[in-house]
Amino acid sequence: MDILTYGDYYVSHFVVRNATVRTSIGSVGACVFWASGEIGVIVVKTPEDWIQDRLLENRMSTSFWVNGVQHTVDVDPSKPLLWVLREQLSLTGTKFGCGIAQCGACTVHVDGQAVRSCVRTIASVAGLQVTTIEGLAPAPDQLHPLQQAWIDHQVPQCGYCQSGQLMSASALLASNPAPNDDEIDAAMRGNVCRCGMYGRIREAIRSTSLIADHKEQLFVDAMEVDHA
Amino acid sequence: MHKWTRRAFITSGLVAGGGLVVGVTMRPGNRVEKLSGLVSDQGGQLVHAYVKIDTDNVVTALVPHSEMGQGVHTALGQMLAEELDADWDRVLVEEAPAIGEYASYGAGRGYLLAGIDFPDIAVPSVDGMMMRVADALDMQITGGSMSVRTTGVIVMRVAGAATRQMLRQAAADAWSVSVEEIITEDSFLIHRATANRAPYSEFASTVAGMTPSYTPTLKDPSDFKLIGRSVPRRDIPAKVDGSLKFALDVRLPDMLYATVMRSPVFGATIESLDDTAARAVEGVVEIVRIPPDSFSSMLGAYNTGETVAVVADSYWSAKKGLDALQISWSDIPAAAASSDEIFAQFDRDITARTERANDIVQGNVDVELSRAAQVLEADYHVPYLAHSCMEPMNATAHVSDDRAEIWVGCQNPLGFRRQVAAALNLDEENVTLHNHSMGGGFGRRAVGDYAVQAARVAQVVGRPVQLIWSREEDVRQDFYRPAVQSRFRAALDSEGNLLAWENTYTNKNEPIEAPLIPYAVPSQDIGYVSSPTHVPFGAWRSVDHSQHGFFTESFIDEAAHAAGKDPFEFRADLLRDHPRHLAVLTRAAEEAQWGRPLAAGRGRGISLQESFGSLVAQVVEVTVTDGQLSVDRVVAAIDAGTAISPNGISAQVESGIIYGLTAALHGEITIENGAVVQGNFDDYEAVRMDEAPVIETHIVNSGYAIGGAGEPGTPGIAPALANAVYDATGIRVRQLPFDRFNFNIGGEESGVAG
Numbered sequence: 001m002d003i004l005t006y007g008d009y010y011v012s013h014f015v016v017r018n019a020t021v022r023t024s025i026g027s028v029g030a031c032v033f034w035a036s037g038e039i040g041v042i043v044v045k046t047p048e049d050w051i052q053d054r055l056l057e058n059r060m061s062t063s064f065w066v067n068g069v070q071h072t073v074d075v076d077p078s079k080p081l082l083w084v085l086r087e088q089l090s091l092t093g094t095k096f097g098c099g100i101a102q103c104g105a106c107t108v109h110v111d112g113q114a115v116r117s118c119v120r121t122i123a124s125v126a127g128l129q130v131t132t133i134e135g136l137a138p139a140p141d142q143l144h145p146l147q148q149a150w151i152d153h154q155v156p157q158c159g160y161c162q163s164g165q166l167m168s169a170s171a172l173l174a175s176n177p178a179p180n181d182d183e184i185d186a187a188m189r190g191n192v193c194r195c196g197m198y199g200r201i202r203e204a205i206r207s208t209s210l211i212a213d214h215k216e217q218l219f220v221d222a223m224e225v226d227h228a
Numbered sequence: 229m230h231k232w233t234r235r236a237f238i239t240s241g242l243v244a245g246g247g248l249v250v251g252v253t254m255r256p257g258n259r260v261e262k263l264s265g266l267v268s269d270q271g272g273q274l275v276h277a278y279v280k281i282d283t284d285n286v287v288t289a290l291v292p293h294s295e296m297g298q299g300v301h302t303a304l305g306q307m308l309a310e311e312l313d314a315d316w317d318r319v320l321v322e323e324a325p326a327i328g329e330y331a332s333y334g335a336g337r338g339y340l341l342a343g344i345d346f347p348d349i350a351v352p353s354v355d356g357m358m359m360r361v362a363d364a365l366d367m368q369i370t371g372g373s374m375s376v377r378t379t380g381v382i383v384m385r386v387a388g389a390a391t392r393q394m395l396r397q398a399a400a401d402a403w404s405v406s407v408e409e410i411i412t413e414d415s416f417l418i419h420r421a422t423a424n425r426a427p428y429s430e431f432a433s434t435v436a437g438m439t440p441s442y443t444p445t446l447k448d449p450s451d452f453k454l455i456g457r458s459v460p461r462r463d464i465p466a467k468v469d470g471s472l473k474f475a476l477d478v479r480l481p482d483m484l485y486a487t488v489m490r491s492p493v494f495g496a497t498i499e500s501l502d503d504t505a506a507r508a509v510e511g512v513v514e515i516v517r518i519p520p521d522s523f524s525s526m527l528g529a530y531n532t533g534e535t536v537a538v539v540a541d542s543y544w545s546a547k548k549g550l551d552a553l554q555i556s557w558s559d560i561p562a563a564a565a566s567s568d569e570i571f572a573q574f575d576r577d578i579t580a581r582t583e584r585a586n587d588i589v590q591g592n593v594d595v596e597l598s599r600a601a602q603v604l605e606a607d608y609h610v611p612y613l614a615h616s617c618m619e620p621m622n623a624t625a626h627v628s629d630d631r632a633e634i635w636v637g638c639q640n641p642l643g644f645r646r647q648v649a650a651a652l653n654l655d656e657e658n659v660t661l662h663n664h665s666m667g668g669g670f671g672r673r674a675v676g677d678y679a680v681q682a683a684r685v686a687q688v689v690g691r692p693v694q695l696i697w698s699r700e701e702d703v704r705q706d707f708y709r710p711a712v713q714s715r716f717r718a719a720l721d722s723e724g725n726l727l728a729w730e731n732t733y734t735n736k737n738e739p740i741e742a743p744l745i746p747y748a749v750p751s752q753d754i755g756y757v758s759s760p761t762h763v764p765f766g767a768w769r770s771v772d773h774s775q776h777g778f779f780t781e782s783f784i785d786e787a788a789h790a791a792g793k794d795p796f797e798f799r800a801d802l803l804r805d806h807p808r809h810l811a812v813l814t815r816a817a818e819e820a821q822w823g824r825p826l827a828a829g830r831g832r833g834i835s836l837q838e839s840f841g842s843l844v845a846q847v848v849e850v851t852v853t854d855g856q857l858s859v860d861r862v863v864a865a866i867d868a869g870t871a872i873s874p875n876g877i878s879a880q881v882e883s884g885i886i887y888g889l890t891a892a893l894h895g896e897i898t899i900e901n902g903a904v905v906q907g908n909f910d911d912y913e914a915v916r917m918d919e920a921p922v923i924e925t926h927i928v929n930s931g932y933a934i935g936g937a938g939e940p941g942t943p944g945i946a947p948a949l950a951n952a953v954y955d956a957t958g959i960r961v962r963q964l965p966f967d968r969f970n971f972n973i974g975g976e977e978s979g980v981a982g
Contacts, residue, residue: 075542076511076545079542083542083544086477087543091470092470092473092477095474095476095618095619095667096476096543096620097618097619097620097699098908098909099547100699100908100910102908102910103618103699103909103914105618132470133470134469143468147469150467151460151468154460154875154879156297156463156464156467157298157299157879157883158296158297158617158618158665158666158667158668158669159297159464159466159467159468159665160474160618160619160668162467166468184917186918188916188917188918189917189918192618192914193618194616194617194618194668194670194890194914195618195668196883196884196887196890196915196920198915198920199882199923200879200882
């Protein structure tokens with residue numbers, strides 16, 4: 001009698017084919033059982049993984065929210081969010097740069113967090129709120145303060161990376177309204193700009209952060225002190 | 229005075245008879261009728277080949293250059309609007325269509341036909357444009373940092389002035405007054421004495437029937453209102469809200485997606501292809517084999533290998549299909565090539581000096597070397613580099629029996645159109661090319677291979693196809709900045725005077741003056757040997773200046789230290805006959821406070837490079853602590869003659885510096901088994917924000933002929949950095965990238981080639 005070890009993906013198939021324990025399997029970390037005279041070693045890490053596998057197996061529609069609008073798409077659940085945005089929804093402001101989460105051109109917000117949409121499966125955002133560059137501004141006739149700062153500092157050159165830059169910067173300021181330079185660097189180092197506009201991006205973020213307000217305030221205070 | 233080998237001209241055989249046809253110039257006669265149907269009908273009446281005026285008095289400048297981030301549409305629009313006295317707030321800029329009338333160089337023929345003397349400004353541009361004249365005809369090139377200094381000077385200003393002159397004439401005729409009494413202001417014609425005032429639009433149709441002058445009176449620079457002003461760039465708002473459509477963003481009804489793999493060893497073909505698994509991938513529609521292609525362009529001939537494309541309902545499906553293909557490639561001799569062997573070959577060829585050709589020979593280098601108090605010798609190396617534009621190569625095509633449409637972002641729309649037409653066996657006139665703003669160009673998008681691929685695939689599947697390269701394909705199928713070795717010897721006398729400069733390097737390209745030095749060294753012998761490799765050559769931002777700037781500005785620094793002199797003072801002394809160079813060098817040194825003492829572990833380096841008609845000096849400050857190199861600050865000074873848009877030039881200098889810094893710190897494409905090893909930003913790294921220095925740019929408006937801006941910032945950063953590292957550590961870096969060095973163990977280079 002052989003003992004066969006399977007990777008979690010194939011094993012979960014195996015389980016489904018040979019057992020009728022779907023609901024319980026999902027919550028079990030590991031389980032061993034008889035099947036066709038063999039021993040299968042099953043490793044199912046989390047309920048989410050199990051759901052992912054079901055999605056892969058049974059192509060099904062995914063519902064999620066983009067810029068406040070609910071969308072339901074019927075695509076391969078493993079398809080990255082990036083390509084669903086660009087191909088199914090024609091939201092082309094989110095860019096393809098590397099495909100492996102190394103350049104940041106595809107950055108969007110998922111429930112407010114900056115994520116690389118080229119490696120996030122569409123299944124993983126089911127039911128979640130996605131914000132893209134097209135939805136960054138508070139209203140159609142307005143700009144997000146960072147977008148205005150980008151114009152004021154004449155940031156973009158070719159502009160291809162700037163959607164991703166703005167989404168990373170806006171996620172940073174939403175969670176940390178007054179970042180220091182190290183925090184700006186840390187939040188932005190995932191976004192490559194081959195035109196090299198890092199200095200302008202940094203200045204635009206600084207000017208939009210609360211630090212900028214504080215600095216101006218401090219400057220005014222100092223002036224008043226001088227007058228006194 | 230100097231013996232220059234104008235190789236580019238001699239090889240093209242076009243110097244004979246003085247029939248040099250260069251420069252962006254305009255054709256004589258009234259071109260409006262011919263062009264009206266070809267230029268977009270939005271934006272009103274075409275009144276001049278390069279100007280439209282609509283009924284609301286909005287002026288549109290037609291710009292025959294591509295936007296890839298350099299801001300050229302705004303700068304050229306400024307130059308036209310300046311001479312036209314147009315209201316800048318009511319000026320639009322539109323890219324001219326990809327038709328022969330707007331060829332960068334073909335129009336030069338018109339100049340000859342009209343018997344007009346060829347403008348001097350266009351002659352030196354040949355060097356910078358790295359052009360063989362014959363190849364340049366009928367192209368629509370954006371490159372060589374040329375747009376402002378040629379099209380801007382020779383076309384946009386002339387077109388604006390000529391249009392203004394015609395408008396004034398039309399108004400004078402209508403109002404029965406003397407044309408001299410008509411003034412222009414903010415897109416209005418004014419006759420003070422009779423209180424007549426009319427918008428330009430009122431005379432647009434009249435002017436459209438007039439013949440423009442080719443020698444209109446241009447403004448005196450002291451009267452400039454727009455030129456020299458940092459106006460906000462027109463393209464930026466659409467780049468902060470995701471609305472700008474790059475070629476990758478084209479969406480056509482019924483469109484399919486494709487992705488490709490070309491033979492990893494350049495030039496190989498497919499031995500066998502098993503596409504069973506690929507065809508089983510959901511969404512995959514078709515597998516298309518694309519035959520090897522040969523391209524001939526101004527930068528040489530290329531033979532690309534065979535390619536396989538997977539067409540699907542989604543890029544994602546196409547990519548999965550591509551990954552599922554079982555391909556075996558033909559075994560060709562190039563499959564044995566490696567970077568180590570290539571550098572060994574360079575070393576052998578430089579040592580053998582076989583058929584060494586000269587760039588310049590003056591004085592007697594051998595004599596000076598034999599009697600020198602001190603002889604310096606050094607070998608420098610740089611690796612291959614890919615461009616890695618942020619937007620991966622892509623093109624969308626729709627091909628029917630007798631027509632093709634291509635949507636693409638490219639630096640040469642006419643050249644691309646011709647390549648696509650040739651590949652499809654169509655007449656050029658039956659190929660319509662829609663050019664888009666590019667997500668980076670840097671020279672890569674001057675080669676039309678990706679557009680031809682899209683056209684061929686679309687022809688097979690009979691539906692619109694958007695062909696997208698993976699990043700890995702982009703890095704592995706580039707046209708590369710060449711790997712180069714450069715060997716130096718210098719002779720110094722006992723007082724530290726630099727008497728001789730000898731330099732032999734591998735493989736000359738363009739611009740031909742790149743290896744030359746501005747320094748007053750009495751004896752010079754600069755030349756090159758041919759050492760061909762199978763790796764395709766491409767124009768990479770600043771082209772040959774990207775390596776020779778590093779070589780010559782590092783070696784002059786070595787000479788300064790060997791002479792026991794300050795590197796700035798040493799250079800300044802040797803620039804005594806070049807006041808313009810000296811002024812730029814001095815400006816950078818002053819702004820950087822060159823003499824200010826630095827803390828231990830810190831260092832400062834300087835460089836000077838003339839390229840593309842501009843001069844750039846850079847001072848770099850670094851910190852090296854615990855073996856970690858940090859680039860703290862770059863102070864740059866640029867003399868581009870006259871800055872059209874100072875902020876635009878600053879942005880280009882910043883951009884050029886970061887592009888060059890990426891190459892200096894990280895950039896290395898290596899060849900193993902004939903193929904490129906690197907594939908994505910994880911192993912072909914770019915400078916990121918946490919590595920980016922503070923950059924200060926200072927602009928010197930010397931009033932000399934306008935120079936380029938896109939490339940001149942790039943060559944000087946690597947040598948200034950290397951010189952700063954030497955200042956901080958005593959370690960001389962003669963091989964890029966810096967990633968190869970471990971400053972903790974005495975600066976030994978790891979894996980030194982050659």
